[in-house]
Amino acid sequence: MNGFIGEDFLLESNFARELYHDFASDLPILDYHCHLPPSEIACNRQFNTITELWIEGDHYKWRAMRQLGIDENLITGAASDYQKFEAWSKTVPYALRNPLYHWTHLELKRYFYIDETLNGDTASAIYEEVNKKLAKPEFFARGLVDKMNVELICSTDDPLDDLSAHKQMSNMTDSFQLLPTFRPDRAIHIDQDGFIDYLSSLSNLCDVDIKDWDSLKEALSQRMDFFHEAGCRLADHGLNHAYGENFEDVEINKILIQRLSKGSLSANEILKYKSAVLCFLGESYAQRNWTMQLHLGPIRNANKALLKTLGIDAGVDSIGDFRQADQLAAFLNRLNEKDLLPKTVLYNSNPADNEVFATMAGNFSETGVKGKVQFGAAWWFLDQKSGIEKQIDSLSNLGMLSTSIGMLTDSRSFLSFPRHEYYRRILCNTLGNDIKSGLLPNDTKWIGKVVQDICYYNAKDFFKFSNPKESKKIF
Structure with a gap:
């Protein structure tokens, strides 16, 4: 079955499509909170299989598989990488309306250019196709980051950490900064x-x-x-x-x-x-x-x-x-x-x-x-379409959405950066529908600027992040 993630995914009006495609889609990503292992970024980890990359350590997927009654051996146990991937693939069709369903297919398409839906029938072919690509440097850890136009990553570190991985990255010439x-x-x-x-x-x-x-x-x-x-x-x-x-x-x-x-x-x-x-x-x-x-x-x-x-x-x-x-x-x-x-x-x-x-x-x-x-x-259990919409509504109704610093991944996965795209599409759809309903004026130039601020420029100003190409030496 062909995929469903088209150019206008989640965009329900012409106004939403204009806001996303003309103002939001090409902005860099400032991922100011995540749990990516700095050591794996610094050593540019090569993943042997999509299971290592995608399922290893991903408790969101583990939780979904357990709810289907899948044996723990196929989740975190000693089963082979393919067996674990196949178990996840068979889970995906049953995860419809869970954000994992959207994230899964966004990630397959954005990183590996795969536009098929993942299920038990397509598992073997997708497993082989992705694993072949993982052998190429562009699919090593830092290559995956570069694919998503990431400008900055902020890891989460214990005070006892020696920050050696950050020091190593500060001496490299990658397009993104790790802090x-x-x-x-x-x-x-x-x-x-x-x-x-x-x-x-x-x-x-x-x-x-x-x-x-x-x-x-x-x-x-x-x-x-x-x-x-x-x-x-x-x-x-x-x-x-x-x-x-x-x-x-x-x-x-x-x-x-x-x-x-x-x-x-x-x-x-x-x-x-x-x-x-x-x-x-x-x-x-x-x-x-x-x-x-x-x-x-x-x-x-x-x-x-x-x-x-x-x-x-x-x-x-x-x-x-x-x-x-x-x-x-x-x-x-x-x-x-x-x-x-x-x-x-x-x-x-x-x-x-x-x-x-x-x-x-x-x-x-x-x-x-x-x-x-x-x-x-919206964070953790609320990081899904409804939760993001509700956070936007609450902030809009009771505060100033225009000052928001936008999205972050809060993730341990190198394939999680499309969550920024997910948020941007939902934001543009919300504002586009308001224009369509007459709740906002048909001024996409101004509202598009607000979208750009929320998705990138507000965070840039709020945290005072420097351009990584201008300031690499931090030790």
């Missing part, structure tokens, strides 16, 4: 197993004896300075919710010493500690002119049996129903009152909270900064 993002959540989660061991590793790396609150701040500051020298200008946190409890430094010092002595903590003490660390980090980001990203709301690793077998990121997470507004408002306000609120991007995983996040973003502004606090693009 790190500071992700210090393991220093926040005082209630989790491994916390003391993590601080011990941080102590050894920084040559700082972390024995109290001041020494922890000293070590974290040292790592932030190291990341800054490597070109880092963004931090990221993946949390159930923000932490905005009131605290005093003297009690945080006592709480940390008690935990390092393997003592137990109350729920309130845990919340106070997390609030203190997050506040210190937010202030530190502002002082370094970094942007803070907050990914809030999911329940992670709900299936403890699979967590024990496969580890984290196994595809057993879900939307949470945490209370977001009070703690988030208190946290942002504390930083704002100190005049130390950095540029911030808020990502929401629960559609019931879209309006909370959209209105929260509008509470904090700064002269000369468009959208200082952003309601970020």
Whole structure:
């Protein structure tokens, strides 16, 4: 069966088609948040099979296959690469209306020029065709990035990382830039197993004896300075919710010493500690002119049996129903009152909270900064047609869509960059339908400029990214 991804995919009106083809389609990609392994970019990994490239580590696909009752051996087990690919291929027809169905066929077409639908009957031929192409350098890791007109990638990196892959990339002549993002959540989660061991590793790396609150701040500051020298200008946190409890430094010092002595903590003490660390980090980001990203709301690793077998990121997470507004408002306000609120991007995983996040973003502004606090693009379970449309609607109704910094992949896959195209098509379709309905004027020149801002120029200005061809040496 021939594919269905045509030139006007998702574009329902002439206005939408004009906005996308004339204004959005050719813009470069700034992927300012993803989970691509920097080492695989730096070494220009060659993938032996499409299974390695496409299914290895992709918990979205794993989750879909499990829901069809497919044996785990064909998902993450010892089955051959072809057996796993065939299992995924047989899954795809049943994933209709799931974003995986659209993403799968967009990726096959954009990277490998395959316009057939993937299913059990076409699996063998597509597997062989793609695998032959993977032997060519243009289909190695960096070649796949170049194919999608990517200008910049921001990885997600633990403070313990030596950033050697980023250093290696800074000395290369690729058309895109790879920059790190500071992700210090393991220093926040005082209630989790491994916390003391993590601080011990941080102590050894920084040559700082972390024995109290001041020494922890000293070590974290040292790592932030190291990341800054490597070109880092963004931090990221993946949390159930923000932490905005009131605290005093003297009690945080006592709480940390008690935990390092393997003592137990109350729920309130845990919340106070997390609030203190997050506040210190937010202030530190502002002082370094970094942007803070907050990914809030999911329940992670709900299936403890699979967590024990496969580890984290196994595809057993879900939307949470945490209370977001009070703690988030208190946290942002504390930083704002100190005049130390950095540029911030808020990502929401629960559609019931879209309006909370959209209105929260509008509470904090700064002269000369468009959208200082952003309601970020639809994320994780909401990163699909309906979720993207709802995020656009919430932001439009309650904020300023025109100041949005657009899309990101948040992905571990080198084939995920067409998600930017997916978002751009949906954005143009939404605005095009408004023109068609008379809700917006027939001024595609002006609205096209707004589209270009959302898809590229707002992020370029917001993060102050330099042109990679003009500034490669960051170490």
